[in-house]
Amino acid sequence: MYDPIAIESRWQAWWEENGTNEPDLDAAERPFFNLMMYPYPSAEGLHVGNLYAFTGADIYGRFRRLRGDDVFEPIGYDAFGIHSENHALKVDTHPMELIPSNIRNFERMLRAAGLMTDWSRTVDTTDPRYYKWTQWIFIQLFKAGLAEKKEAAVNWCPQCQTVLANEQVIAGLCERCDAAVEQRMLSQWFFRITDYAQRLLDNLDWIDWSETTKTAQRNWIGRSEGARLHFPLSGAAAGEGAGQPDRIEVFTTRPDTLFGATFMVLAPEHPLVERLTTDERRAEVEAYVRAAAAVDLVERQKTDERDKTGVFTGGYARNPATGEDIPVWVADYVLMDYGTGAIMAVPGHDQRDFDFARQFGLSIVQVVCSRAALPEGADLADVGGAGPEAAFVEHTADEILVNSGRFSGMEADAGGRAITEWLAERGLAAAEVNYRLHDWCISRQRYWGPPIPIIYCDDCGAQAVPEEDLPVVLPYVEDFRPTATGVSPLARDGAFHAAACPACGAEARRETDVSDTFLDSGWYFLRYPSTEFDDRPFDPERTQAWLPVSSYIGGEEHSVLHLLYSRFLTMVLHDLGHVEFEEPYDRFRKHGLLIRDGAKISKSRGNVILPDRYIARFGADTFRMYLMFLGPFQRGGDFRDSGLAGPERFLKKVWDSVTAAAESGRTGFEDVGVERALHTTIRQISEDLEALSYNTAIAAAMDYLNTLRAGGRTATVDEVRPLVIMIAPVAPHIAEELWARLGGASSIFDHAEWPAWDESKLVVDEVELPVQVNGRLRATIRVARGAPEEVVREAALAEANVIRRLDGVAIRKVIHVPDRMLNLVVS
């Protein structure tokens, strides 16, 4: 009798005792670093989504191991961060007590899942032995000028009472608590990831990643090419003191439309608003700016539901192309944190500017026109109507410039370049590339994170904590609640706050913000092979041998956050001479999402899947197999309790057939059909596992077992042994047990060799060939493999059904695909 529960605990203990899953990192000949995204150890325990991802990664690792690689498969815990801290606040327990128990719970569940985890090398981001090096990385960036403190409008979550990265704001709401996010001006530490935007983009062309993930990163980086144009201030504002800016700079992707710029718009936070505003407009402008600051991002971005708002400053700037003075407005549809925070408005060719112009009665000029739409012999310097009533002109393909002085008649792209060059000669323009990507805000005004290792001295400014003083240990603070003032909880700890300046020794203050969780996860993979070293974050030789990561499997939800940041940090570490590679992951594949009974899995729906229960009832092998069988791994699938029966029965039958074969002692291959099926199956499963096509690999194994058992047949040892090896990646415990019963030395993962298929065994002497008449199936004939057309044709013409179809008509054409099909085309 197959008793999965007994077998599984026995083998898990055996692996532990024998160090089966702990490769010798210094002796490995074919190192294969099999990485999965480490989990956040929530109090709820291991989520089925975690296990789905881990199982998929584990199967690949076990497969590589059976093929002879030295596979290193570590796991860790991403235990710092707002998520953990919020939960601690909710249950009113200190995170320093909560997290260790969560981790123990996770480890217990992970062990039960039968992963090939090397438990001797786990990582816990909240361990000072780990975050010492997180702080070290911060210091490396600081010293390289890549970490800087700047006053910036930041996303502030009033609920979590902290700054959020742009990535943590979902449609204006806090990713964690769904509160409306506000804007605040705070002094924050930033990593200059935008300096790396182009490289991060360029490398996407060659790294071996899921295409969808690469696309998501490209969109996130959001490169756009255009020009920076200068609009000189005119009127009173122009005359102000020396050293003051005398122009508004804008970024545009459409310099070709410059002649159509009939007004300008500044973001409410733009520094020039103050100067441009005339006295008679001042009260109105200030009211508008104040109101805009109060409006949270959700409201501000509800673009469909509200009309555009704005006020005229009373000031003017000169359109450098037309020489005309155009009014400067303030409106919240222009965002301070993209481009220059100011735009030239071209209402004739931009929907937003058009909407705005219509609303406030501003003039609209058409400056590009599709060739097709031009009337014959039109005067290109005087096309179409101008003024508020002129309709918005949609962007089309074959555009030329009109109403654009000497540039009229030029093709739009070339015209744009020409206009930029023309202005550049006068110092009024430069080609520019802009990125949507923002610098990475590292600071968090929270408790549960690694303290940022900086000391502020009145004389020496911001100083890095000397490396020999690391880690800056996060003190136990009884009251760790965040404050509404934006001051970090650590500031309450006087002993922590006070420090001596590392440069001059004077009394100084410690930075009390902690760093973003994404910094913890930005380098954790580098730590795994070097967990025993306390004097270096990652050992050069180990790193050289094991990195970049050979295979990384994880969720799409980290496409732009974790995956982009870890690429950035790796590039920086490469540039600073710490690692030899600049991309951290050789191969990344995203997995799909699990749903249940056709619906999303969520706590509120009450349809959460508890892996624990299923494993206790069916065993990990059955559960793993079902998870991988329910749909294509990279696309996800639908979990239905009823589906577990398939893999459950299959494993029972495998058990019965293999133990029966072992008892019978019969060997060899008596049946060529079965032998051919074996080789077909080996090929199928080998290719499918490599492609992470686990559902079809399992189907192939089932199919083969059906063949072995057809008509109550008893299989031979040689027929079942390869099957045991091939199901081992998916169902490792039963495979170990059956391998032992077939006389194999333990463990199967150390002693079995992945079976090879023999092409010559795949060929059949006779094939079934569909015969079509006019593309419709009319008969199936059996012919010798590779039979020439004449033979096939003759056999086909002997079929009664074919003869009937050919009666009275002439064969016009014969299409013969050898061994595949024959099609007779008749008139």
Place this chain on the structure above:
RNA sequence: GCCGGGGUGGCGGAAUUGGCAGACGCAUCGGACUUAAAAUCCGAAGGGGUCCAUCCCCGUGUGGGUUCGAGCCCCACCCCCGGCACCA
């Protein structure tokens, strides 16, 4: 609005990339075993048509096209899922 991914039996999903649509599994039905049930084993099954058929028609979201042949390629459209979103 933009960028991805998808739409195939009662259900989850296959389909060698243009060559027998529905592999494998779930559920279902029939049979065997059993006093009976469960478990197990054997078998059936996309829908429809004349009694059965090994015969015929229809069939991969919709409409058109290319082709000897389309689930797969092209054009237009509908719906679902995910991401981004006043990004100049």
